[in-house]
Amino acid sequence: MNSKEYQLTPDIIVRIVKRKKSRRIKITLEPNGGVRVSIPYYVPYQMGVSFAKSKIDWINERRIIPKSISDFEQVGKSHRLEFLEGKGDRVTTKVIDQIIKIFIPTNLDHSHPQVQEAAKKASKKALSKEAIILIPQRVEYLANKNNFDYSSVNVKFTKSRWGSCDNKKNLIFNPNLMNLPWDLIDYVIIHELSHTKAMHHGSEFWDEVQRVIPNYKEQRKRLKEIRDNL
Numbered sequence: 001m002n003s004k005e006y007q008l009t010p011d012i013i014v015r016i017v018k019r020k021k022s023r024r025i026k027i028t029l030e031p032n033g034g035v036r037v038s039i040p041y042y043v044p045y046q047m048g049v050s051f052a053k054s055k056i057d058w059i060n061e062r063r064i065i066p067k068s069i070s071d072f073e074q075v076g077k078s079h080r081l082e083f084l085e086g087k088g089d090r091v092t093t094k095v096i097d098q099i100i101k102i103f104i105p106t107n108l109d110h111s112h113p114q115v116q117e118a119a120k121k122a123s124k125k126a127l128s129k130e131a132i133i134l135i136p137q138r139v140e141y142l143a144n145k146n147n148f149d150y151s152s153v154n155v156k157f158t159k160s161r162w163g164s165c166d167n168k169k170n171l172i173f174n175p176n177l178m179n180l181p182w183d184l185i186d187y188v189i190i191h192e193l194s195h196t197k198a199m200h201h202g203s204e205f206w207d208e209v210q211r212v213i214p215n216y217k218e219q220r221k222r223l224k225e226i227r228d229n230l
């Protein structure tokens, strides 16, 4: 698989991926706010970029990560951001209770890349902190309730997956899940737990998912609009 990254707009990076099997151009959104365009092998990269450009409204409507992080913005389930005037000439951050405080030097404003970068980094930390507490609890609850067996649960940021399950039943979830509504988080958890019984996406697997979430197709569709390879 060959790929190249392009800066589509100042805040959107698009990854163009060439796939041997693909026959048409396809656009998907990644959990980290990035955009991915898959193109057939023989199509030039630049065509993928033009395609992404033509979909800019679609991208902006659906992307989870906001273009610019602003004051009092909600992060995950329980954190929010606050921008404050800081001392010195560097951006510093601190999480106090559930508030992510970003201290900005007087010569910069909110939208400065340095400030945005610091806010993103601090938000990621907060998402991890929430995920490492909330996800294992939720996995344990849903596994007990629905008779699933697993070995371990971990959280890890990845570019293109909400979760994974290996053949030893170790589960990994993306902390960006904390920015999704709970029914979608549950769907991702049940999806991965169902892999403990079927390591594929065949009918046996989907029967397992449906046993727990009878209307799973609805959640799957909503999630697909965000990222469609799960």
Ligand SMILES: [Zn+2]
Binding pocket: 191, 195, 200, 201, 230
């Ligand atoms: Zn799967």
